[in-house]
Ligand SMILES: NC(=O)C1=CN([C@@H]2O[C@H](COP(=O)(O)OP(=O)(O)OC[C@H]3O[C@@H](n4cnc5c(N)ncnc54)[C@H](O)[C@@H]3O)[C@@H](O)[C@H]2O)C=CC1
């Protein structure tokens with residue numbers, strides 16, 4: 147399989163993720179522009195956020211099991227390093243582009259600053275379908291990619307973590323490769339590792355848990371209790387699957403779920419443990435008997451209290467936003483709502499808890515993992531969940547307050563707080579040696 151490097155295709159045009167959505171980087175830049183009027187003197191630094199600090203494109207050649215040589219294209223983008231080392235996940239997906247990774251890195255900058263973590267923003271990815279290669283091939287791809295981006299990552303430089311298509315095992319291979327190349331075990335180079343390699347208790351659940359916590363906090367403001375609430379979840383992997391389970395355990399009725407294989411509805415409430423068991427056994431929801439198939443456009447228009455996009459970018463377009471009947475959208479995914487759709491949802495009185503807040507639980511516990519690795523002292527799961535709860539609730543409160551004070555959306559409020567923190571650090575550091 148060959149993937150010729152085509153930068154023009156990678157940075158321009160419409161999104162592969164949804165032909166009706168703008169490219170992710172264009173959405174990110176528009177979100178940054180919306181903060182301009184609120185930056186005061188820091189406005190002179192705003193262009194900083196529209197220029198990724200460092201962008202590395204790597205060729206990843208491997209020998210396939212049949213003896214042929216295949217090349218994959220990979221990226222690591224460090225969007226901003228003003229507040230600390232880069233931090234953000236690695237995506238393995240057949241249609242990853244530089245444009246997408248740039249946007250995902252930008253959202254990491256904003257997310258880390260919005261919740262007050264001492265990190266910049268980074269993200270990486272390889273254009274590969276993990277399901278299309280053998281286990282051995284995937285390991286060779288991961289090792290070669292890690293060696294290639296080894297130029298710029300490191301425990302005090304830039305710390306990757308899992309994202310779509312990667313997991314704790316991917317992080318184990320990355321940690322091992324980086325350590326072999328350096329001649330010493332460097333647990334702090336990645337987070338989201340297996341517990342036996344310095345991973346943190348609670349990291350696997352952390353993003354879904356953060357989604358649940360922020361949904362609960364939004365529900366409190368709108369007098370929408372979780373118990374008995376109807377919930378719709380798109381994406382049934384790490385974020386969507388665990389998020390759905392936490393809603394289910396708290397007494398909500400998850401009425402519809404979806405993944406890359408289709409969308410399903412059961413108005414009486416889906417048995418989420420059964421759906422998770424089905425995915426664990428078959429790799430996708432396809433064939434799940436506990437609900438009826440429902441068309442994708444009807445799925446997005448289902449009446450519900452909480453809608454949780456937890457798959458990919460650009461899913462909530464203007465057309466879908468016009469028809470949605472959710473009370474609150476809680477963005478488990480990064481960039482699921484286009485700026486045009488955002489405006490429509492706001493006009494229609496549908497509250498959006500933005501990705502840079504709602505899915506920040508994962509990177510928050512990654513931060514805990516990094517700190518634990520440095521100190522070689524590990525916390526209990528209860529300690530981790532209590533600290534996560536505190537950080538998420540504090541961040542929600544602060545963002546809610548700014549949104550009330552300035553009469554802006556929660557997204558713009560989160561961007562205001564984050565951009566102030568990033569640009570203040572940038573300004574304090576100065577331009578010259
Ligand atoms: N894993 C983490 O800790 C974090 C993940 N996120 C974001 O959450 C989202 C999901 O990530 P993970 O759950 O980690 O990935 P994952 O790989 O565990 O699961 C992805 C899910 O999305 C589904 N999906 C893929 N393409 C789809 C399509 N075209 N339509 C509908 N469903 C589709 C897959 O079937 C799968 O159920 C991504 O936007 C990711 O960037 C955000 C913060 C942290």
Ligand SMILES: O=C(O)CCC(=O)C(=O)O
Pocket residue numbers: 233234235236257305306307308309337338480505506508509510512
């Ligand atoms: O845990 C991390 O470091 C990053 C997770 C991530 O990629 C994200 O929040 O989108």
